[in-house]
Each structure stands twice: as structure tokens, then as C-alpha cells.
Amino acid sequence: MPLVKVVDARQARLFHDLPARLHRGQPVYIGPLTAEVEAVFDPIKNLNFAHGEAIRWVLTDDAGQVIGRLAAFLNRDMPAVADADLPTGGLGFFECINDQAAANTLFDAGREWLAARGMQAMDGPINFGERDRFWGLLVDGFELEPNYGMFWHPPYYQQLFEGYGFQLYFKQYTCWRDVDMPLHPSFGKRAEAFAAEQPAYQFRHALKRDPERMARDFHHVYNLAWANHSGVPEMSLDKARQLVQQMRPVLDERLLWFAYHHDEPVAFFLSLPELNQILKHVGPRLDLVGKLRFLWERWRYQRRRPKKMFGVIYGVVPAHQGKNVDAVMLVHAQKAFQVAGYTDIEMNWIGDFNPRMLATTRSIGAKICKTHITYRKLFDESRPFERCPIIR
Template sequence: MPLLEVNSPARIRQFLDLPARLYQNQPQWISPLDPEIEAVFDPNKNPSFAHGEAIRWVLTNAAGTVIGRVAAFINHEAPQPDPTLAVGGMGFFECEDDQAAANELLEACRQWLAQRGLAAMDGPINFGERDRFWGLLTEGFTEPNYGMFFHQPYYQRLFEQYGFQLYFRQYTCYRAVDTPLHPTFSKAFDKYARQYPDFRFQHANKRNAEQLARDFHHVYNLAWANHSGVSPMSLDKARDLVKQMKPVLDERLLWFAYHHDEPIAFFVSLPELNQMFKHVNPRFGLLSKLHFLWQKRQYQQRRDKKLFGVIFGVVPAWQGQGIESALMVHARAEFMRAGYQEIEMNWIGDFNPRMLAVTRSIGARIYKTHTTYRYLFDRERTFERSPIIR
């Protein structure tokens, strides 16, 4: 079966078009936007190319029909928790239910990475941040949230029969917004309300993009940058994220807690954009952009909206002191006033028991599971799962 490098407009089109055929009979599937996939592989748009490289292929059968696709990549500045194990990545995998075809795609990734001195590969992951295109959907085959792939159920078998092993799971949790919170949340709310203005809780002001970026940058680097596989974020990167979010941002969904003027916690969420993008052509040309704006306006007027929890964090000095509980009380009340009825919280790793406990405490349940696999090139080496955050 010919394996062809994606290095021309025609091959790019084949790479992008394959999922529509594979998922044509699955109404739950929502296509990512083509420009967002292509941005991952554009050195002018993806900063990971400054310290890395990527390649992608399509696989065809004897008749020339594309039956699979995949990408492999290296980011030499990605955190490597184990200095004895250099790990690369593979992702954007799609394939017919054919183990031989899947093996050829995955083996191409292994060989390309091994030739460049890597000793293992994680997948399917993104050539970039963890907040999108990360993990294989293995449970909860419902409509995907924005930035996440829907996968065929048989992909799990293709990965595991090739030899991938479970490295970690990341969960998407669900709750109805109007589900009552435990009384301890109200106690935390009252505790910090009595200490106003030393402590205050407020949603973002999108007109002050610079302050939003600075507050997000501060909490993120203290709360997340010490996690395995997570790099510190520059202020310029935070500014860029705010710029990207601004066209779809609902400021009532971005909440911060402050001690005096220092941000000490955040809960960042967005309207669930796939509820709009699912009505739009994924090529996202001019007419599609206009259609999206119309869909956005229609969605904003609804009273049964869904929001998507992007990231939650508390700086270490304030963890375990009820800040997150008080923040959730404030946020929940505003969500309900704004007409949001459902919330899905994405990307909660099984290596983070503290965050899983927080989601349980607010009455959320695990709704979907994405799995990140690892394949060790030395098949005699002892496999170890992702370390637990203590």
C-alpha cells in the first residue's frame, strides 16, 4: 500500500478529506475546521516549528483511494520528565478498519522518529499545546467538543494491537449548570464574602485584553507549569491566546479570584463552539464565515446553551482553602443568568487526583474518555505510566 508524504496541495486535500468519508454514517461526528488543522503544519503559524519538525502521510490502496493518514513530529523543547527517554509524537490518525494499514501508518511514525534519535512516541497527540487534538476517544462517543477529535471505536484496537500502551487517560466531565452545589460551597462563598475587598471574584473584561492576558499568564504558570509535560507560558503566548479567543469569547464565562490585586485562581470556559461549527462547511471560506456569524448570533439568543470548560487552576499557595468553591458559586450564578444549561469540562488527567476530586465535589460525572498512548521503541524496557501529581 503506497505511503505518500503530504507535500502538495492535492495531498493536503486528500489528508483533510479522508475523515468525511470514514464518518459519513456517524451523525455524532463534527469536522474540525480545515484552516485549524492546516495551522498545525504551517511553520508560520505553529511556534513548535521553531524547535521541532513534522511530517505527515496519506496511505492509499492499489486503486489509489486514500484509506489512512497520520503525522509524526518532534518538539525538542517539550518537557521530558525522564531524561533517559526522549519522546516524540504522532497524531491526526485516521484509518479504515484494517490492521495492516494502521500498522503501516504507525510504523512510518516510529521509523521517522527513531531515525532522529527518539526512543518512544506518544499518540495520538498534537504538535503543540495539549488543549486540542489530544488523545484517542475510547469512551463516550457523543458529539466532540471544539478542538477535540471524534474517533472510530475500532481505533483503540488498532493502536493496542500495534503495541501502544496506556500512558494516561484524560476525562471530559459533565454537569447540568443548575445542579445544586454542596453546602460547603456556600460556606466558602460566605467566608470570602466577609473578607471583601481583600478577596474578590469577577469575570473577565474582554475590552481589557492586556489585563486578561496578564492575569491568565500569572495563574497558569503557578498552577500548571510544574506539571509533567507542561511548559511555562510566555506573556506573549498568553496575549496570543486571548487574541484568538476574543471573536468567540463570552466574558461571563471567564472567572478569576483575586487576593488584593493578585490573581490566585481562574476558571476559563467558552461557549461550546462545535454547536455552531457543526452547521458550517469545514473549509471555512468567506460564505462559511458569514454563516458562522449568523449561527453565533442565533446561539447567543438561546436559553439552552452549552459551555465548555477549557482550564481551571488555583495557585499552589491557595489550594485547599476553598477558593475554588467560592469561585464556582460566583461563576455558576452568572452562567445561569446568561442562559447556559450544560457544562462539559475538558482535559482532566487521571494523573491529577486533586482535580478529579474537585469535579466530583461539584456533582460532575465522567462523560467522555480520551486516552494518550505511549510506544517504547525498546520493547524490553519496563513501561511506566504517567506519574501521579501529588
């Protein structure tokens, strides 16, 4: 089975076209935007290339038909890669026919490429970028449509990964909640008491007309609340600006909530309209026709019920944890979500290494609806395997 490195536009098209062909018969399948996947491998658009590198392959059968694909990458600024005890690279964008030998050929290529660069393990499937998209293997919830930025995978992919020797590193849960479902009465009581006792705090949504403030506030909370937790690197302000710029065409400012203490951002709960509910009517390519179709479908979506949003990220600066800041922020946010006409929310993924966040989702009545797994493969199989550390 010939393995071909992707080096030109024709091979890139083969890379992008495979998932839709493999999953053509699946009614819930929604593919990602071609341009967004391609941007991951563009050194100009992906800032991770400043300290890293990536490669991708397509696998063909003897007749020249593409039957698999894979990417391998490493960013030497990532804590996992820089770990002197166990430097760990990444694999992602895996797609393959139901054939263990074909999958092994792809995994072997990724392993050899990473080992040649000093890696001793590999995680996958992950992204050459942030964890908010293209991260994890779907293992439960196959009957549901994927959220924007997440892949749909068939059940047999789990067997292909585990058959190669990948082991569970951590699980990622997507949780669903009816937006109109009342919060527990204790939330309202805490919000009333908080307003009387903590006047230095304010809660408000972001303003689309002020992207610089949005980027700075997000950058500040993210680095204090998330950086250095479970392999999450610190984010630069330029990267935060880039993310805001990418979101601006589709964001609904009423879904981006911040808590402030004396005007310092100390918590956020950031959500987006669930774009796959629009993109499934548009297709993977936003050419001129695609863009016009997107604008039409977005207009229809904004006026439709039911209407789904998805939670991208939530965090509280450690110095302000345990003070009911998050509970009060959610009370304010829920009212705005209802006014905006959203009926369902899926919180995009929460690692099982974060029990406090899972407890928060349970406290607001959310239930797990999808499960993804991030696997790890140790190159030295005699070495004891350790799961992802729990955030305490």
C-alpha cells in the same frame, strides 16, 4: 500501500478530507475546522516550530484512494522530548480504515521518523501544540458529539493502537454538569465565610475589551499552577497573547473567571461557548460563505436553550491552594453562567494523573461522560513501562 508525504496543497486536501469520508455515516461526527488543523503544520502560525519539526503522511490503496493519515512531530522544549532518560516524540491526527496492516504502516513511519531524531518512545494521538485540543483517542462516549477542539473516533481505533503495541499512558475524562444544579450547601457557607475573613481576595470575569490583561493574567496563573506538571511546558507571554487573540471572536467574557489576591491573579476557571454546536451547521471551511453562516448560527446559538459551554482549563496557584479560593470562584461563576443562559457544561478533559481535580469535579456534581486515552509506545519493548506520574 503507498505512503505519501504531504508537501503540497493537493495532498493537504487529501489529508483533511479523509475523516469526513470515513465517518460520513455517523450522526454525531463533527469535524474540526480545516484552517485550524492546517495551522498546526504552518511554521508561521505554530510557535512550536521554533524548537521543533513536524511531518505528515497520507496512505493510499493500490487504486490511489486515501485510506489513512498520520502526523509525527517533536518540540525539543517539551519535557517529554527533552527527557534524557526517555526522549519521547509525538504522533497525532490519526485516521484510518479498519485494517491493522494499514495502521501499522502509518505507525511504523512515525516511529522511524522519530527514532532517526533520537526519540526512544512516542505518545499518541497528541497535538503539536497545547493539550487543550486534538489530544487523546476517544474510547468511551461514542454516542455523544465531540466538543470543539476534540476529535470523534470510531471504537475500532482503540484496537488499532493497542494492536500495534501502544500502552495506556493516561486517561482523559470529560465531565458533564447541569449548570442549574445547585452546588452543595457547603459551597455557599464557605463563600460567606470567605468574604468576611479574606477581604484581600476578589473574583471577577475577564473583560473582552482588555485582551492584554486577560493574556497576562492567564499566563501568570498557568505557569504557576500547571507548568512542569506531568510534561506540561512553561508558556511564553507571546503564546498566551496568541491564544487570547484566537479566542476573541468567539469568547463570552462571562465564562472566563479569575480570582485575585491583592490584584495578583491566583486562580482561573476558563470556559467557552461550545463552538461545535455552531460549527456543525457551518462545515469545516470558513470561507466567505462559511463566515457569514457562522455569524448567523452564532446569533441563533446565543438565543437558544439548551445552550452548552465547555470548560477549557482550571487552576489554582499552589500558594493559594487549600484556602477555598476555587470553591468561592465557582460560586461566583455559576451565577454568571446562569444569567448568560447556559444550561450544560462539559469540562473538556481532566487527566487521571490529577486526582485532586477529579475530586473537585465530583464535589460539584459533575459526572464523566467521555473518556480519551493518551497512549505511549516504547521502542525498546524490553524496557519496563511506566504510566504518567500522579500529581501530588
